[in-house]
Amino acid sequence: QKEVEQDPGPLSVPEGAIVSLNCTYSNSAFQYFMWYRQYSRKGPELLMYTYSSGNKEDGRFTAQVDKSSKYISLFIRDSQPSDSATYLCAPYSGAGSYQLTFGKGTKLSVIP
């Protein structure tokens, strides 16, 4: 079993839709849960991250972590064409290790 599983999509939604992007992971040591966004032919950029279980909101984006089920979610409200990108989850254990384990990424297209 891979450490981080993410459905690669592609996912296509109409503008204004609520988008749900998800990952599962197997390593119980993961404490920080990052979401990166990658536009076509660009490097990934950090979108947001959470620590341990719970929710975190940043504008139209909400990150949710359920450590009991090892499930990570990113919700996008009122999706915009500018949200069209690949979204990568990247859990991270901390504890002196600074390596990220990336999911394969989900490619999202928001259609005007």
Added chain:
Amino acid sequence: DAEITQSPRHKITETGRQVTLACHQTWNHNNMFWYRQDLGHGLRLIHYSYGVQDTNKGEVSDGYSVSRSNTEDLPLTLESAASSQTSVYFCASSEPGPNEQFFGPGTRLTVL
């Protein structure tokens, strides 16, 4: 403004040749990373460094080497390029801790 740059941005080489990809960051970050990104595999860690003279192997290090002689640079060398190393390569840097990894723009390498 601080930044991370990669060169060349595109490279075509032949099987068996030695290739070096450059990565330079001006944030003065201790941590630097090299990833490759392939369809169906996502971002995979090749090598990483936590400071000058420190280098470590990642998930897919075979056929690659790095050296860290100063804080700003982490060049990636393909000792004898193989067609399986055709990929997009990203360099990243970060401060220690659960901090954002800043990615370069990527180098698209084709091995014929």
